[in-house]
Amino acid sequence: MRLSILQPQPQRCHHPIKRWPRMDASFHRRKDKVVIIMGATGSGKSRLSIDLATLFPVSEIINSDKMQVYRGLDITTNKIPLTQRRGVPHHLLGDVDPSLPEFSPADFRRRAAHIIDDISSRDCLPIVVGGSNSFVHALLVEDFQPDSNVFHDAERLISSELRYKCCFLWVDIAFPVLSQYLCHRVDDMLQSGMVHELAQFFDPEASRRTGSGLRKAIGVPEFDRFFNMYPPWAGPAGPGEDPLRKRAYEEAVRAIKDNTCELAERQMEKIERLKCAGWDLRRIDATEAFRVVLTSGSSNGSDVWERQVLEPSVKIVRRFLME
Structure with missing residues (x-):
């Protein structure tokens, strides 16, 4: 499959577009479909989310990075600039006043759930993307306990019972390259x-x-x-x-x-724990695309990225939406 045949469409999700099976009012009474893009910091999650939202143009993105939810420090927290978002709606990206009390996983669960409800009610596809696995866990599990942290307690079991129908894309890179x-x-x-x-x-x-x-x-x-x-x-x-x-x-x-680099290691360990707990994470190996960037000086390694990251991701998401 060449991505040249998947030309981006200009429309965004301002009006309901019924395109996929079960993305309709009857399905909304069941579990909403959500795409979740996971990976360590710097692994290309934001880039992949924009690529997918452009190719599936009834998508909206929900940020799940615990620093990027705050307003300010756009360079330091590496927020994707407005000029690179290609008109894709973003939620919880620079929305939270940093002077307010700390935005917790419980806060994220509540706010992101409302956003998912709204996006799904308009027959659109929510794409959750970010490196804060505590936020992702809080949002997705059926039985969330805000006073405990499953990642701090190695003995604590992570639930595989999720409250959405999820398609997990795990963008992984060999650590020496990352x-x-x-x-x-x-x-x-x-x-x-x-x-x-x-x-x-x-x-x-x-x-x-x-x-x-x-x-x-x-x-x-x-x-x-x-x-x-x-x-x-x-x-x-x-x-x-x-x-x-x-x-x-x-x-x-x-x-x-x-x-x-230490943060990236911790994030990778948490993702491994989620996979071991039964979360159906579909691993996408982006190592070669990043190696090209490092060795050739190319800004994005587009050809390798499309072939090894974007194309398999598109196939996975397309199958998920047709289920």
Whole structure:
């Protein structure tokens, strides 16, 4: 199958479009169909969600990344820019006021469920995408217990009883390739203005307290330490010429890269636990597409991505919608 025959259609889900079996009013009384795209940070989940929503144009995307739900720090939290969303409606992406109490898995379960109900009631397809597995677990399981964390307790069983009819796409990348890519991505984010963004967000009082909400985003605590030594209002936010300042800056950058790779490892471990618990995760290997990006300098490795990631994903989703 060549994707050239799957030309994107211009219409979006502003009016009901009855296209797939069981995506109708009678089905809404049963379990709603939901596509869930999972994977470690940096694995291309957002890109795949946009590709799928373009090819299945009655789709809307629900963000399930616990840092991206907050408004602000768009570069630091790596939100997909509006110009790259191709007109696809997004929900819970920069919607939450960061000054409010921390947005919990229980909050996500409640808010995302309302959004899924609304999308499904219009005969459209919800696509949930993000790396926060605690959010995904909270949303999907029938018996959710907000006071417990199944990922913190290795002995605790994860339920396979889900309240939606789910199609899971697990975008996986060999960790050596992913970790190399994540380090390059941090460099790109720095070049895109991440330090300036963090300097504007810096609060010397808040930086001395335990972080919550958006202050937990990787990049904030690492650069808080730097800005406490070299306050942004005293001069440019970057490394400067002073050797000690430059060393402190490089330490902050190195900490961001290390912490990002550690986050990816934890996310991969959680996904493995969900699969072992009986969740029907369909693994899509994106390793080669990312290796092409790293070795060739290509911005996206489009040909390999389409062949090894997008095409199998399209087949899986199409079969799911025809069930």
